Amino acid sequence: MSSRSTSTPQARISIGEAMDRLVRGGLPVRFTAYDGSSAGPPDAEIGLHLTNQRGLSYLMTAPGDLGMARAYVSGDLDLVGTHPGDPYEALVLLKDHTKFRMPGPSEALQIARGLGLSHLRPPAPPPQEHLPRWRRAVEGLRHSMMRDAEVISHHYDVSNRFYEMVLGPSMAYTCALYEAPDATLEEAQSAKFDLVARKLDLQPGQRLLDVGCGWGTMVRHAAREYGVRALGVTLSLEQAQWAKEAIDREGLGDLAEVRHLDYRDVVETGFDAISSIGLTEHIGVRNYPSYFGHLRDRLKPGGRLLNHSITRRHNRRQETGAFIDRYVFPDGELIGSGTIVAAAQDQGLEVQHSENLRLHYASTLRDWNRNLVENWDECVAEVGEGTARVWGLYIAGSRVGFERDEVELHQVLATRNHADGRSDFPMRPTW
Template identity: 75%
Template sequence: MSMTIGDAFARLTRGGMPVRFTAFDGSETGPEGAAIGLHLRNERGLAYLLTAPGDLGMARAYVMGDLDVSGVHPGDPYDLLVLLKDNLRFWLPSPGDALSILRDLGPGRLRPPPPPRQEQLPRWRRTLEGLRHSMARDAEVIAHHYDVSNHFYELVLGPSMAYTCALFERPDASLEEAQAAKFDLVCRKLALEPGQRLLDVGCGWGGMVRHAAREYGVRSLGVTLSLRQAQWAKAAIDREGLGDLAEVRHLDYRDVMENGFDAVSSIGLTEHVGVRNHRAYFTHLRERLRPGGRLLNHCITRSHNRRQETGPFIDRYVFPDGELIGSGSIIRAAQDAGLEVQHSENLRQHYALTLAEWCRNLETNWDECVAEVGESTARIWGLYMAGSRIGFERGELELHHVLATRAAETGPAPFPLRPDWRP
């Protein structure tokens, strides 16, 4: 009797499938009556699963619509991912099982189909085609992620257009309240006052630039590598009548040569810089500050300081060339660049809450999001945000604020005996 697809996957998964799995050949495996199910629709999906066992193969089949999910919404597949993360383990079959699977399913199914169009080349192929973290290559990968569609981001992020961790001062705070609280905390940590100058690197759609100008009377300059972000931010600045205080440029942060800024904020840029470049990055930002000025670095970090590449799904579909490291390495790089680190804070739990809100927006606006960017891209975003939420909930990922100062000409920068901002 020939092996069915369900039989094959029962053998390839240690402990069996934790969800109900059905396939186009009529076979099935996994617990009967399960609340969540996976259905393999066609031969191409099977080839994806067999030629890239694990997360990447499942992602390819799911993104292409060859693997359907029931019991969860594609805008927020959180419950499915928790179940798979806790219970699904692929393992190498014995030689006998491998031969049986190959014979019964057919060797032709081991020919990899073309990957989804959204998938970037593997890391090693990209390295052959351009120096990692060169200005040109950084511009390409930023465009890959951020130039999807401004309207799509409006639907997912909400009116704030803030694509970074929010600050929930109370559990029932709205996403908009939490994003405003985040920007305000950064402003307070930087001790901004009317008339001062702020540089915001990696400014996105200009949320920090506009908040600092509107609420603190600060002359704010933001720079972003995304042309669409810069265009949206400029329009928002004009709409709010902030043109005399706020400016956003389409520019690499390394090309900012002005100096004498009272404060520098970097909210979500460090992840794109590259760990080997952190000292040069902090050195460049230090040189933009006046003596005594403050720098606030807000970035995703790991729970350890070992070098570790991002997984294939995140690297190929979400943040090509993105690199994360622990807060200890971030602090060391800042210190090695001549900055005095004054304070560090972990906002890990807040990012889990932020991602849950973004998934809720994606689910609520699913049809419009699909109309804007296509179902495959919308599915990628649901996977990425729900999976990231799990990482922050479980402490695999963290979010750190690191506040530092540039020394004054006569010695260390003056700093209060206790923090001068409200926690």
């Protein structure tokens, strides 16, 4: 005698219904999916469209920021009503709405079955995604020289031509200084480098060390505008090669030099000044003592150090988000300016001045997004649409973070004093 199953088939759940149930606070944009379902306000000017089942699998296997980033970078999730080179308006709306709420076990099972359990098998991540932290830990200690070189290459050795189109002629990949609201990006970058030079009180014939020099813009500015003998070091081979060509092109070879080198391998001493513009984010908070100690030892007594870096609004240790860690700055770490000041002081440096340029970075990012949009087709041809999407998302998202004071940008100026306490610093700043 046979028995017949009395179980009923699991009711299907539309993708739109699932999004409505899972997104905390509801969707502020219009969401549509390949199954014909939708969610969110029908009259929204900005929308998201899920194009295929792989995109659904990304969302289900990494719910929240990482899954949405994977689907977006792969082209499985499209923005509607905004350009992929500048998704700023969409990110302003989506801020605080990309975290899925955690349903109870029975509801989670119901949703998973309703959408299809086959989608719980994670697809391979996009090729732009770096290894997760635990995998990187297996392959080398965090912030070891070998691992730092690898992750720096991941970010900076993309394509010099791509960076030229996004960053503009200055090839400056750090916060600019907008002395007027209508200043161009090039004017603002020049003003930033000149502010650094004036804070360091550069004089003709002095020696400058620029650690994490990028494409050598500070090195060339100091040599060209101040007659300084400048040495820059970078872990990116492509940056070093580009910088050397720019130095030769500008006829600065007698004053400026860029080496493909870890800052920890710089052995020269007696520098009058050291600039570090955008390096501290990469070295790791636990390495601050050795970092500031090494730079102190490169300075002569009375020399100055200018540390320019992205910071947090607080001094608590906090890992970067999954998207930034996997796609943009693997192993990057941020902390508050107070920690930077304390680390410099603990290594015997006297901190003379600290300045927050947070809103200037928001303007810088706005202009980088604008460049990416204007050069979109060429950028896609150069690095592929997936990488171009990563950059549009990263730049626009960072702009939102600076505007909301989630991250800041501090310049900290310090001196290595003489044995008798003299700093050679004036009673009041001169810049």
